[in-house]
Amino acid sequence: MVRLVLDCFGGDHSPEANVNGALLALAETPDLSLVLTGDAERIEAVLKDKPVDRKRLTVVHAPDVIGCDETPTVAIKQKPDSSLMKAVELVRTDETLHGLVTVGSTGALVAAATLRIGRIHGVKRPAFCPLLPTMAGGIVGVCDSGANVDVNVKLLTQFALMGSLYLECAYGIERPRVALLNIGAEAEKGDELRKEAYPVFETLKGIHFVGNMESRDLLSGKYDLVVCDGFSGNVLIKSTEGACLEMLKKLKRDIYSRTLYKIGALLMKRMFDEEKKFMDYRSYGGSVLLGCKKLVVKGHGSSNADAVKACILQAYRMQDANLTEKIQSAIASAAEAEK
Amino acid sequence: MVRLVLDCFGGDHSPEANVNGALLALAETPDLSLVLTGDAERIEAVLKDKPVDRKRLTVVHAPDVIGCDETPTVAIKQKPDSSLMKAVELVRTDETLHGLVTVGSTGALVAAATLRIGRIHGVKRPAFCPLLPTMAGGIVGVCDSGANVDVNVKLLTQFALMGSLYLECAYGIERPRVALLNIGAEAEKGDELRKEAYPVFETLKGIHFVGNMESRDLLSGKYDLVVCDGFSGNVLIKSTEGACLEMLKKLKRDIYSRTLYKIGALLMKRMFDEEKKFMDYRSYGGSVLLGCKKLVVKGHGSSNADAVKACILQAYRMQDANLTEKIQSAIASAAEAEK
Numbered sequence: 001m002v003r004l005v006l007d008c009f010g011g012d013h014s015p016e017a018n019v020n021g022a023l024l025a026l027a028e029t030p031d032l033s034l035v036l037t038g039d040a041e042r043i044e045a046v047l048k049d050k051p052v053d054r055k056r057l058t059v060v061h062a063p064d065v066i067g068c069d070e071t072p073t074v075a076i077k078q079k080p081d082s083s084l085m086k087a088v089e090l091v092r093t094d095e096t097l098h099g100l101v102t103v104g105s106t107g108a109l110v111a112a113a114t115l116r117i118g119r120i121h122g123v124k125r126p127a128f129c130p131l132l133p134t135m136a137g138g139i140v141g142v143c144d145s146g147a148n149v150d151v152n153v154k155l156l157t158q159f160a161l162m163g164s165l166y167l168e169c170a171y172g173i174e175r176p177r178v179a180l181l182n183i184g185a186e187a188e189k190g191d192e193l194r195k196e197a198y199p200v201f202e203t204l205k206g207i208h209f210v211g212n213m214e215s216r217d218l219l220s221g222k223y224d225l226v227v228c229d230g231f232s233g234n235v236l237i238k239s240t241e242g243a244c245l246e247m248l249k250k251l252k253r254d255i256y257s258r259t260l261y262k263i264g265a266l267l268m269k270r271m272f273d274e275e276k277k278f279m280d281y282r283s284y285g286g287s288v289l290l291g292c293k294k295l296v297v298k299g300h301g302s303s304n305a306d307a308v309k310a311c312i313l314q315a316y317r318m319q320d321a322n323l324t325e326k327i328q329s330a331i332a333s334a335a336e337a338e339k
Numbered sequence: 340m341v342r343l344v345l346d347c348f349g350g351d352h353s354p355e356a357n358v359n360g361a362l363l364a365l366a367e368t369p370d371l372s373l374v375l376t377g378d379a380e381r382i383e384a385v386l387k388d389k390p391v392d393r394k395r396l397t398v399v400h401a402p403d404v405i406g407c408d409e410t411p412t413v414a415i416k417q418k419p420d421s422s423l424m425k426a427v428e429l430v431r432t433d434e435t436l437h438g439l440v441t442v443g444s445t446g447a448l449v450a451a452a453t454l455r456i457g458r459i460h461g462v463k464r465p466a467f468c469p470l471l472p473t474m475a476g477g478i479v480g481v482c483d484s485g486a487n488v489d490v491n492v493k494l495l496t497q498f499a500l501m502g503s504l505y506l507e508c509a510y511g512i513e514r515p516r517v518a519l520l521n522i523g524a525e526a527e528k529g530d531e532l533r534k535e536a537y538p539v540f541e542t543l544k545g546i547h548f549v550g551n552m553e554s555r556d557l558l559s560g561k562y563d564l565v566v567c568d569g570f571s572g573n574v575l576i577k578s579t580e581g582a583c584l585e586m587l588k589k590l591k592r593d594i595y596s597r598t599l600y601k602i603g604a605l606l607m608k609r610m611f612d613e614e615k616k617f618m619d620y621r622s623y624g625g626s627v628l629l630g631c632k633k634l635v636v637k638g639h640g641s642s643n644a645d646a647v648k649a650c651i652l653q654a655y656r657m658q659d660a661n662l663t664e665k666i667q668s669a670i671a672s673a674a675e676a677e678k
Contacts, residue, residue: 135589149530181574183488183577190488191570216581218581219581220585230522231529231533232570234522235522235571235574236578238553238555239575239579240582242556243557244583250474250614251614254614255610260606261606264602264604264606265603265607267600268599268600268604271597271600278589
């Protein structure tokens with residue numbers, strides 16, 4: 001049985017999307033059980049009249065919510081009764097719980113996960129690894145995407161090891177093709193950090209390093225994992241998403257500018273719906289915070305029930321494949337090899 | 340009279356695109372004269388049978404070409420007779436020449452411009468400032484986009500000053516809205532560099548600082564100039580371009596997958612043509628290398644004649660507005676204010 005905690009507040013559509021997402025995940029996965037945290041009355045209101053297997057779903061009351069505009073380090077101290085902090089405390093203290101899923105404040109989550117749940121032995125810093133769809137029909141992970149803005153080569157090697165294992169465990173990608181984000185393909189390109197990292201990556205055991213990647217190739221399908229500092233990783237992810245969304249918006253505006261275009265677009269409606277779905281990051285699950293003692297999945301704030309379900313199933317697959325143990329063992333081997 | 344040198348080789352469509360671009364620019368601008376460098380015979384072959392005002396167009400023979408795959412520092416030494424190095428030597432030694440335009444090797448250009456042409460007094464490092472179209476119908480500049488990967492706050496302030504003056508001089512944008520590229524909107528977000536830079540930007544005279552910009556807002560039209568280190572600037576530009584191009588490619592592929600979509604797309608042909616043109620970076624001129632003693636414009640390697648013309652007219656407008664003198668004066672004032 002995989003046991004996870006779901007923070008039911010903090011998202012744009014909470015608690016409805018969270019609770020309904022939980023029910024969808026439970027229906028699909030017989031050996032999954034969930035603990036839901038948040039205002040119990042409101043959670044029960046969503047559960048009401050629905051078929052609920054109470055042996056696999058429990059509710060823990062937590063009346064507070066941490067907002068996205070609150071200072072993370074302050075909020076996690078001042079709001080122990082928030083849905084997020086209750087979830088964190090549960091996974092921290094209950095050995096039978098494997099991880100947590102939230103769509104709430106990213107900053108509070110990183111602070112709470114690092115300070116309360118703690119890191120896997122040997123892991124220097126937890127790192128985010130969100131996924132994007134590629135034009136070849138697959139996915140690509142970016143690690144780190146914002147948890148660590150000032151990094152060094154050692155951290156980059158850990159991001160590579162953790163990200164590779166994650167893609168193997170949760171998505172069945174064998175020997176993920178790992179690239180270093182850089183501003184040119186050649187080994188000698190980039191800043192001091194990248195120049196120093198390249199030869200280390202070439203000899204790093206446990207990853208399949210394929211060289212530098214220029215950011216224009218992110219969606220090409222040639223790479224499974226892109227390793228970078230959290231600053232440029234964040235720029236990479238957000239500018240890619242931003243450009244795609246702005247383009248779709250522009251297309252829509254232009255279509256509405258002429259009747260002829262509107263007729264044309266009507267014939268292509270199904271295609272445009274599919275493009276929109278393809279671009280919807282919610283379809284691809286959440287961003288995983290790799291390197292914590294328990295599994296941590298952060299879904300998008302605008303997650304609907306399907307997106308919450310995807311995040312839960314992501315955590316389920318990771319636990320099913322023993323990701324945490326595998327990361328611990330890989331980090332230990334890397335430390336051994338360094339000696 | 341504005342006098343510029345045009346390197347006629349090194350691009351995908353050289354020398355035809357370069358030479359024809361020169362003729363287009365001369366036809367539009369009576370007080371412009373151009374010196375064309377490169378294999379004279381091949382240049383003359385393109386000029387043949389065309390109406391050419393030889394008082395405003397001269398050709399200087401330079402048989403060699405520097406390829407994009409050559410090591411810049413080696414190439415600029417070993418190929419003094421290349422079209423690029425001849426152009427650089429001309430602007431360096433001839434006081435009446437105001438700048439140069441090239442679509443050749445970026446690396447060789449940066450090395451040659453820095454080492455041979457030299458920096459404006461007080462400028463620490465030249466920086467690239469390419470432009471992108473915004474969804475609001477305007478443009479946005481990104482400075483630096485790759486010439487300087489390891490930077491400090493001082494360099495960032497110079498990028499801001501030079502970029503602002505450039506947008507004012509070449510595009511008539513009054514008080515350009517300057518943003519710092521960051522991973523969050525708040526002043527305390529980001530890495531050490533950004534945290535240190537924010538308060539300095541707030542009090543920096545000569546720029547209109549509007550705060551941090553997240554990369555997803557690059558095309559929003561809310562900013563005129565985004566200031567960043569060359570590494571993340573490069574990631575920003577290339578992932579935005581890459582995402583837009585990949586999306587257009589995907590749309591095209593999807594359209595061809597069904598007859599109904601093909602019919603719909605036919606009705607929208609003009610719109611799609613306009614989207615393609617909108618996304619074509621060649622329409623927006625080249626990337627300017629700011630901070631050199633002479634004007635330097637780098638067009639895209641795939642430039643056609645119109646794109647080359649756009650680059651020449653960019654340099655023309657900069658000279659017409661005395662950009663170089665204005666940068667020198669702004670940098671001197673900033674140094675004075677620091678004392």
